[in-house]
Amino acid sequence: MDALLLQILNGLDKGSAYALIALGLTLIFGTLGVVNFAHGALFMIGAFCAVFIQGLLNLSYETIDETQKDFLGNPLKVKTPYLENWFGPETGGAIIDWAVPLAILFAIPVMIAVGVIMERGLIKHFYKRPHADQILVTFGLAIVLQEVIKYFYGANPIPTPAPSSLAGAFDFGVLFGFDPNAIIYPYWRMIYFVFAMSIIGAVFAFLQFTTFGMVVRAGMADRETVSMLGINIDKRFTMMFGIAAAVAGLAGVMYTPINPPNYHMGMDFLVLSFVVVVVGGMGSLPGAVLAGFLLGILESFASTTWATTTIPGINQVIIYVVAIIVLLTRPRGLMGRRGVMEE
Amino acid sequence: MLGLNNKDTSLFLVIIVLTILAPVLLNPFPTESTLAQFNAGYPDLMQKFVVFGIFAIGFNILFGLTGYLSFGHAAFLGVGSYSAVWIYKLFTYNVIPALILAVIVSGIFAVLIGYVSLRRSGIYFSILTLAFAQMSFALAYSVLSNPKFNLTNGETGLQIYANDLQLFHREGLPDFPHLFGLSMVSTYKLGVGPWEFQLNVAYYFCAIMMILAFYFAIRLFRSPFGMMLRAIKSNQQRLNYTGLNSRPYMLAAFVVSGMYAGLAGGLLAVTDPLAGAERMQWTASGEVVLMTILGGTGTLIGPVLGAGFIKYFENIFSKINDQVLHQWFTFLPDGIEDVLVAIVHPFIGKGWHLTLGILFMLVVIFLPGGLVEGGQRIARLLRRLSNRDKAADATNVSAE
Numbered sequence: 001m002d003a004l005l006l007q008i009l010n011g012l013d014k015g016s017a018y019a020l021i022a023l024g025l026t027l028i029f030g031t032l033g034v035v036n037f038a039h040g041a042l043f044m045i046g047a048f049c050a051v052f053i054q055g056l057l058n059l060s061y062e063t064i065d066e067t068q069k070d071f072l073g074n075p076l077k078v079k080t081p082y083l084e085n086w087f088g089p090e091t092g093g094a095i096i097d098w099a100v101p102l103a104i105l106f107a108i109p110v111m112i113a114v115g116v117i118m119e120r121g122l123i124k125h126f127y128k129r130p131h132a133d134q135i136l137v138t139f140g141l142a143i144v145l146q147e148v149i150k151y152f153y154g155a156n157p158i159p160t161p162a163p164s165s166l167a168g169a170f171d172f173g174v175l176f177g178f179d180p181n182a183i184i185y186p187y188w189r190m191i192y193f194v195f196a197m198s199i200i201g202a203v204f205a206f207l208q209f210t211t212f213g214m215v216v217r218a219g220m221a222d223r224e225t226v227s228m229l230g231i232n233i234d235k236r237f238t239m240m241f242g243i244a245a246a247v248a249g250l251a252g253v254m255y256t257p258i259n260p261p262n263y264h265m266g267m268d269f270l271v272l273s274f275v276v277v278v279v280g281g282m283g284s285l286p287g288a289v290l291a292g293f294l295l296g297i298l299e300s301f302a303s304t305t306w307a308t309t310t311i312p313g314i315n316q317v318i319i320y321v322v323a324i325i326v327l328l329t330r331p332r333g334l335m336g337r338r339g340v341m342e343e
Numbered sequence: 344m345l346g347l348n349n350k351d352t353s354l355f356l357v358i359i360v361l362t363i364l365a366p367v368l369l370n371p372f373p374t375e376s377t378l379a380q381f382n383a384g385y386p387d388l389m390q391k392f393v394v395f396g397i398f399a400i401g402f403n404i405l406f407g408l409t410g411y412l413s414f415g416h417a418a419f420l421g422v423g424s425y426s427a428v429w430i431y432k433l434f435t436y437n438v439i440p441a442l443i444l445a446v447i448v449s450g451i452f453a454v455l456i457g458y459v460s461l462r463r464s465g466i467y468f469s470i471l472t473l474a475f476a477q478m479s480f481a482l483a484y485s486v487l488s489n490p491k492f493n494l495t496n497g498e499t500g501l502q503i504y505a506n507d508l509q510l511f512h513r514e515g516l517p518d519f520p521h522l523f524g525l526s527m528v529s530t531y532k533l534g535v536g537p538w539e540f541q542l543n544v545a546y547y548f549c550a551i552m553m554i555l556a557f558y559f560a561i562r563l564f565r566s567p568f569g570m571m572l573r574a575i576k577s578n579q580q581r582l583n584y585t586g587l588n589s590r591p592y593m594l595a596a597f598v599v600s601g602m603y604a605g606l607a608g609g610l611l612a613v614t615d616p617l618a619g620a621e622r623m624q625w626t627a628s629g630e631v632v633l634m635t636i637l638g639g640t641g642t643l644i645g646p647v648l649g650a651g652f653i654k655y656f657e658n659i660f661s662k663i664n665d666q667v668l669h670q671w672f673t674f675l676p677d678g679i680e681d682v683l684v685a686i687v688h689p690f691i692g693k694g695w696h697l698t699l700g701i702l703f704m705l706v707v708i709f710l711p712g713g714l715v716e717g718g719q720r721i722a723r724l725l726r727r728l729s730n731r732d733k734a735a736d737a738t739n740v741s742a743e
Contacts, residue, residue: 035466125708131466132412136636137707139629143700151689151697271477271625274470282466313486320478324459327471331463 002178006185007300009172013189013258015296016196017043020251021273022280022288023200024244030220030283031237034123035131037138040270041145042245045114046107046252047261048149051158053103057083057096098163100257107253108246115245119238142267150263162188162257188257195254199247200289206243207285216240220283275323281336291334295319351561354643358557362550365389366540373537377670380662383655386530386543390614391654393546393553394607399634399646400553400560401603405596406632407641408569410576411461414469414628415476418456419449419601421483421623423608425494428501428618431520435511436616438520438527438548442609449605450598457597461590464579476628483620500619520613522548527613545614552610553647556603561643563599572596604631633703639715648714653699660695 021043028036060081068076084092095102122141126134161167170190172183207213219226219233227233252261259265272295280291301307302318326333347355361368370384383389402416423445430441460471488497495501503509517526527545534540563569571592574582582589612618621627630653638649665684668691672680690698710717 122708129711130410132406132410132469133707133711135412135414135466135469136632137704139632140700140704140707143629143696144704147694147697147700151694267625271473275474278467278470312489313482316481316486317478320474320481323474324471327463327467328459331467 002173002176002183003304005172005176006183007304008297009183009185009189010303011297011300012193012293013296014299015293016193017251017255017269017292018273018276018296019289019292020196020199021248021269022276022292023203023285024248024251025273025277026280026283026285026288027203027240027244027247029277030285031216031240032119032123032127034126034134035138036123037135037270038118038142038145039138039244039248039273040266040268041142042111042114042248042266043252043255043269044149044261044263044266045145046111046249047160047256047265048153048252049107049110049249050100050103050160050253050256051153051261053106054096054099054160057081057099057102061085097165100160100162100253103253104250107249111246111249112242114249115242116238118245119241123241142270146263146266153263155263157260157262159260160256166191192254192258196251199250203243203247204285212236212239272319275319277333279323279326279333281333284333284335287333287335295322298322345558347561347565351565351643355558355561358644358647359554362393362554363547365392365550366542366546370538370540374539375537380667381659383658384540386541386546387614388654388658389543389546390549390610392651393549394610394614395631395634395650395654396647397549397553397556397610398604398607398631399638399650400556401600401607402631403635403640403642403646404560404563404572404603405600406635407646408564408572408576409593409596411464411593411597412469412632413460413472413597413600414625414632415456415472415474415479416600416604416631417623417625417627418476418479419453419604420608420611420627421479421618421620422452423449423605424612424618424622425483425501425608426605427609427612428503428616431503431509431612431616432501432507433510435509436516436518436520437511438522438609438613441520441612442552442606445605445609445612446602447605449608450602452605453598453601454594457594457601461593461597473625473628476623476625480620480623480625483623495618495620497620500617502617520545520616548613549610552606556606557643557647564643568592568595633699635713637703637706637713639713640711642713642715645713645715652714657695657699660691660698661693663691 021039024042025036025039028034028039058081060079062077062079064075065078066075068078070076081092081096083095086092087095118141122137123134126137166187169184169186171180172185174180176183207217215226215231215233216236219231219237223233252266255261273292276291276295277288279295280287280289298318299315303315307314330336345352345355366384366389368384369389370382372378372382383392398416398420402413405416406412426448427438427441427445430444434440456472456475460468460475463471483495484497487494516524517528520527522544525544527548529544531542532539533542571587571589575589575593579589608618608622611622634649634653635646636649637652638647639645665688668684668687669680672683675683688694706713712719
């Protein structure tokens with residue numbers, strides 16, 4: 001029982017990341033009808049927003065401390081971040097420590113801007129072209145974005161720790177009456193899950209309860225009629241692209257403490273996110289979220305020693321196997337709608 | 344000739360001549376000159392040209408003719424390499440059985456993957472093939488290399504060790520892939536004045552394979568079967584409504600394409616007897632897509648051009664560094680020289696992929712037909728210009 005709970009918990013954080021990326025992909029696909037192969041790159045750019053903020057907060061100047069010697073006997077050079085100088089070591093240190101959460105504030109405008117520029121500058125010109133061309137041009141864009149990041153930050157993963165007060169782990173076992181240390185779960189993963197759920201909730205609420213969202217949904221159902229009513233639907237769809245980019249970016253920002261970001265992390269997630277979208281059903285937002293969590297948890301179950309000893313390597317292939325089975329038995333995916341992407 | 348019409352025959356002859364003379368043609372600069380770094384006529388690179396040429400020709404049979412964009416073709420390349428190396432390990436270094444097995448195994452693989460993937464079309468097909476390729480990669484990389492059943496040797500890659508079985512290996516045969524005793528590494532160096540041309544056995548073997556593959560592709564393009572595939576591209580639904588079942592045709596195209604990839608994978612193992620999982624990764628699948636698009640989708644010569652183009656510039660660009668740049672720009676004043684070097688710096692050396700990505704985007708955006716279309720456009724422009732001259736002359740004459 002406790003093992004079961006542990007696996008579900010373990011699947012939640014990866015599932016959250018899948019769900020967030022798949023949600024963004026589906027938003028773009030549902031509104032603009034474009035298959036965005038650069039979405040993984042957006043996730044990666046989000047993660048590097050956190051890296052950037054961390055670097056920015058850690059900008060420091062060097063002073064020479066005569067009282068201390070380094071191992072060669074020279075006076076020790078001490079690096080002090082400007083922030084500690086301005087706000088004192090306590091407050092300044094705390095701000096630096098909270099770099100990742102602070103990066104969220106920075107990432108939202110940046111990601112929306114990136115998304116809008118991408119849509120207006122490039123993808124706009126590809127609506128009338130075949131899907132294959134859209135895939136190819138976004139694939140090219142993904143390579144370019146990756147290489148740009150690689151140029152600035154190198155190829156190695158960059159550690160971006162969570163705030164130290166959130167670095168510990170929570171003992172779930174005690175809560176449910178199991179032995180202590182049976183189910184321990186890092187705080188940050190819990191936060192990631194809650195964060196993902198609130199983002200997903202916010203996106204759904206935005207679409208469901210605001211006038212803007214209503215227009216967007218109407219546009220998704222019948223673009224032509226909406227634009228005949230005198231509404232500038234293109235502008236709203238561009239905005240949705242920005243929001244989708246922001247969702248992917250935030251997923252990336254918050255994922256950095258779980259996995260140190262490197263330039264190709266986006267590609268790794270992208271392939272799986274496509275599978276998630278296909279399993280959930282092309283164009284279905286709840287389907288994307290559901291499938292994201294479902295596959296995340298399935299993957300974590302498949303990684304248990306019991307599963308890997310019974311069928312070796314099941315953890316590597318389970319997601320693909322599920323995707324193949326779903327596509328063959330329910331070609332529209334779990335919650336796909338009729339008429340969306342039938343060809 | 345050989346069942347080809349005149350135009351195809353001349354194209355085919357041009358390809359034959361170019362591949363046979365490649366070691367000479369690609370070495371235009373004397374060995375000692377500073378421009379020798381632009382030479383491409385050494386075996387390693389030329390082998391890549393022809394092997395990836397085969398890969399791209401095969402990919403083009405699927406994508407160019409039917410419009411189905413497979414994002415998992417590298418899986419077949421990897422499978423081909425693995426099967427070839429297994430023949431080396433178990434039986435013999437002779438390349439013929441290795442290639443035969445590579446083609447057969449990748450063909451079987453293609454039947455399995457194609458049967459499932461081809462139930463869907465469009466974007467679903469791309470994602471399904473991508474998923475299959477990633478699955479094969481994951482399997483090859485980790486699962487199939489456990490001690491009990493080591494099929495792929497995981498991260499290290501499959502290699503040949505001294506204690507391998509090699510049933511038919513005899514004394515006197517080279518310890519390297521060979522064709523009935525003719526070792527693939529042997530190279531004849533032909534010195535002509537300041538030039539030195541390397542005539543390599545493995546290159547010529549691969550080149551002959553490519554010529555055969557190219558011939559087969561021409562025949563396929565011109566056959567009723569090729570017609571059928573084009574019909575699928577232009578409108579599959581209408582084809583279905585006329586009562587034709589298009590699925591067997593699709594599957595056949597997919598399998599042929601997969602076998603081409605398997606042949607290319609086998610040839611990679613001919614030039615260098617090892618096989619690694621990274622050959623199956625989806626970046627490798629992306630590369631063949633790039634080659635085909637860059638050269639010209641749906642044309643005969645395009646994929647070969649694209650493969651050569653990408654492999655050549657990959658090689659050249661990765662070799663250039665800041666020092667070389669400074670050498671080039673020495674004639675400029677110092678300040679401008681440094682600025683120029685700084686601007687070019689991100690695109691060279693390790694930044695080659697950035698250049699490739701930008702180039703690829705530009706081609707997709709402005710030149711969907713690739714290099715071939717670019718060439719045609721230029722030719723048309725030239726013809727129009729010369730026609731205008733003639734017309735101008737004509738009016739002048741009549742005015743007189």
